[in-house]
Amino acid sequence: MEGPLQTGSFRWMKSINKSTILNIIRFHGPISRVEIAKMTKLTPPTVTNIVGELIESGIVLEQKRGESTGGRKPILLTINQSAFQVIGVYVSAHRVRGAVCNLNGRVVEESERPIPPNPTAEQFLQTVQEVIQRLATGIQQRQIPLLGIGVGMHGLVDPDQGISLFAPNLALSDIPLRAVLEERFDVPVTVENDVRAMALAESWFGQGRSLADFICVHVGSGIGAGIFSAGSLVHGPSFTAGEVGHTMIDAAGPRCSCGNTGCLEAFASGPAMERRAQEKLRHGSHSLLREQLQGEWEKLSGSDLTVAAQAGDDFAQKILADTGRYLGIGLANLVNLLNPRRIILNGGVFAAGDYVLDSLKKTVHERSLTLPAADVTIVVSDLGKRAGTIGASTLVLKKMFQPQ
């Protein structure tokens, strides 16, 4: 039987100078004490003292000696990436996915469970705790201190209180995630909207690195955006900033789950794309998928469309291109409003690659104003399915490295 779960403390990060130095080592390491003093404008004795404390805590390591032009080679400092671990939990429409990450965002262990259909708040919280418990047991066995738990939760989240205000896919509201998980696991817990957590992951470990203005757009059961503006995540006073799925792209369009008509989500979410394809097949559209589904149109999935498109099926290619066009209209609105440097796309539909991206990019460029359209690059996330759990883990890392 392993010992009790070890936990790290944020207390030693209370000093601004300490977190500044730690962040410089994270960004610029391996780096010498002299260079840190130059970059921070702190006195060399202050740097030496603080670095000493960081080394003692186990988070910073002295590495091999660096290059020197004559004289003694300086000792270089790096982050000890495996000194602590964090747990990131991503709650999507139907599943809870969890991962243990090192300080550099590398995934060490994963676990996931389906959420029972129409769950009560207790059943839902039980599922989340089971995923975390399983990962915490692994951390315990490895005897590495756990720094904290981050949760990226779909729907409306109050990150200040750590509450899931409304989770539309679960039909649950006011779930006190932070209070319940801190009570159970006795580590700091941070809760954030799932797509905002993904945007944070892109900012630290993905294609948003070193960009102050970018947008991460996730297309799944819903469509949401995590907006980075001037280097910070945008929340809005009601925490609803980024709800691009509920911007209208056609006033005469189908009804959306929010009660409005013609929202982007009602055209281009995963389920909306599947419904469009099913409807057309039901009405006799010619496709390779007819033989495969044998009249059971409701079994058609987004990945069936990708496979059929790759096999040369015109029908599937058209459905995907239409989806790209709808998404392009929504993204053009974001480009005109926010002038981002980059849009980073995430979600199952992008496995279809150019079948969806060609029309998406073309539409963004046709429908955005010339200047911002020329400045924006559109890419697919290379964090893939792990963006949610890595993002949730990054919530904890951000608290440690950038506490202000």
Ligand SMILES: [Zn+2]
């Ligand atoms: Zn809507």
